[in-house]
Each structure stands twice: as C-alpha cells, then as structure tokens.
Amino acid sequence: MPKQSSEAVIEIRGLYKSFDENHVLRGVDLDLYKGENLVVLGRSGTGKSVLIKILVGLLTQDEGTIKIFGKSTAGLSLKELNALRLRIGFSFQASALYDSMTVRENLEFPLVRNVKNLTRKEIDMRVEDLLDSVGLSKTINQMPSELSGGQKKRIGIARTLILNPEIMLYDEPTAGLDPITCIDINNLINEVQQRYQTTSIVITHDLTCAKQTGDRMAVLIEGKFKAVGGFEEVFHNAEDQNIQSFYDYNFIN
Numbered sequence: 352m353p354k355q356s357s358e359a360v361i362e363i364r365g366l367y368k369s370f371d372e373n374h375v376l377r378g379v380d381l382d383l384y385k386g387e388n389l390v391v392l393g394r395s396g397t398g399k400s401v402l403i404k405i406l407v408g409l410l411t412q413d414e415g416t417i418k419i420f421g422k423s424t425a426g427l428s429l430k431e432l433n434a435l436r437l438r439i440g441f442s443f444q445a446s447a448l449y450d451s452m453t454v455r456e457n458l459e460f461p462l463v464r465n466v467k468n469l470t471r472k473e474i475d476m477r478v479e480d481l482l483d484s485v486g487l488s489k490t491i492n493q494m495p496s497e498l499s500g501g502q503k504k505r506i507g508i509a510r511t512l513i514l515n516p517e518i519m520l521y522d523e524p525t526a527g528l529d530p531i532t533c534i535d536i537n538n539l540i541n542e543v544q545q546r547y548q549t550t551s552i553v554i555t556h557d558l559t560c561a562k563q564t565g566d567r568m569a570v571l572i573e574g575k576f577k578a579v580g581g582f583e584e585v586f587h588n589a590e591d592q593n594i595q596s597f598y599d600y601n602f603i604n
C-alpha cells in the first residue's frame with residue numbers, strides 16, 4: 352500500500368443531515384488523505400450512503416463544511432460543481448450499467464458525453480485499456496444480462512475509471528457477491544489504487560473487504576465517526592461496545 356500523504360483531498364467538518372426527525376449525520380468530521388484507501392464502516396442505515404451522496408452533491412447537508420481539493424464546495428457554481436464531479440468517480444452499489452447497451456457502449460457513454468473531440472481510435476484505446484485493467488477484455492461486445500454479478504461490478508468500476516477520476520467512491524463494492532469474488536473485487540480496488548494513483552473511500556459493512564482494502568478505517572456510529580485508524584488499532588483495542596459488537600457480529604456471520 353502507498354505511503355500515506357499528509358495532503359487532505361477531502362476535509363469534512365461538523366456535518367449534520369436529518370430527514371425530518373431522523374437525525375442521520377450528527378457532527379461528522381473526516382479527512383481523506385491523498386493516495387489512501389479509507390474504509391467507511393457502519394451498520395445498515397447509519398448514513399454511509401447519505402455521506403457519499405452529500406460529497407457528490409446528490410444531497411445537501413443541513414450544517415457543516417466540505418473542502419474538496421482544498422476548495423469549499425459551498426457556493427460553487429453549477430459549472431464548477433460539474434467540473435469537480437468529473438474528478439470524483441462514484442461506483443454505485445448496484446453497478447448501474449445500462450441494460451440496453453453492450454459493455455463497450457456502457458464504457459464509452461461517460462467518455463463521449465464528457466470529453467469532446469476524441470477520435471474513434473482514442474475512445475477504443477481507452478475502453479480497451481480499462482477492460483484490460485479489470486480483466487474483462489473478452490466481454491466487450493456482451494450485454495450486461497450476460498455477465499455475472501462480479502463481472503458487472505468490475506465493468507461498473509471500469510466505467511467509473513474511464514474519466515480518470517482522482518477520487519474513487521466505492522459504495523458496497525462486495526455486496527451480494529460470493530466470498531471468492533469478494534476477494535477479487537478487493538484486489539481490484541487495490542490494483543486501481545496502485546495503477547491509477549487514486550484516493551478512495553470504500554463504503555462497506557464487510558470487514559474482510561475493509562481489512563483487505565483499507566489503509567485506514569472510519570467507523571460511523573450514531574451519526575459520528577467513533578474510531579478512525581488502522582484496522583488493528585480500531586478493532587483490536589476497541590473499548591467502545593458498539594465497535595466491538597460490530598466486529599464480533601461480522602466474524603460470527
């Protein structure tokens with residue numbers, strides 16, 4: 352794993368978000384350092400996806416500040432926000448491939464839409480390079496319905512990478528996969544980090560995924576990060592009962 356930089360690419364301070372009486376985020380502070388894979392852990396419904404959606408502008412916080420690449424996201428114009436979004440790749444929980452498009456067309460779509468004046472050859476090279484990176488060159492003309500769950504996840508990751516994002520956000524990358532395929536996806540996340548020098552947030556409640564991919568863990572409990580640090584540091588010395596039971600629960604199940 353790469354040496355952790357001290358340069359924060361995302362700085363979150365005092366973030367609050369409620370939906371009516373449901374107070375989901377209650378004072379979230381977090382720094383994401385350049386080059387690291389930071390795993391955000393938390394039980395179902397604790398607000399992990401809400402946090403990610405706020406980061407990519409799909410939801411707005413009630414209170415608190417976010418700086419991305421040193422710049423506050425508050426008051427950005429639509430143009431600036433769109434430019435920022437292109438630097439952040441969001442790999443959705445459900446891969447979100449277009450069922451009516453081939454793998455090639457799925458990968459081309461964000462490229463053609465967002466990067467002007469590319470030649471056919473440049474598009475083909477980029478698509479082929481990304482498919483090669485995720486080990487699925489042979490699927491280029493297949494439809495998503497012909498792919499396994501693990502292959503869909505890989506194609507989803509390739510599609511997210513096609514715009515060369517500096518930050519990758521993975522939402523439950525191993526959800527619904529068998530244990531061996533989970534290991535493949537975890538390895539892929541690490542390969543992406545090395546090959547494309549990305550900085551990532553990996554959202555999961557899979558502790559194996561957390562251990563294999565995370566340089567640091569951040570555990571979201573009751574709307575706040577209760578522990579942030581290396582896997583051993585967070586789990587093996589956990590005094591907080593919530594963190595301990597989260598660990599026990601994962602290893603029993």
Ligand SMILES: Nc1ncnc2c1ncn2[C@@H]1O[C@H](COP(=O)(O)OP(=O)(O)OP(=O)(O)O)[C@@H](O)[C@H]1O
Nearest residue numbers: 370373375393394395396397398399400401402556
């Ligand atoms: N758009 C919304 N409107 C109202 N409530 C919402 C909305 N989005 C999320 N919530 C609520 O916020 C809480 C946190 O949801 P979130 O999806 O972030 O959980 P999570 O930690 O990602 O869970 P999981 O691990 O199951 O994906 C839940 O109680 C959910 O019902």
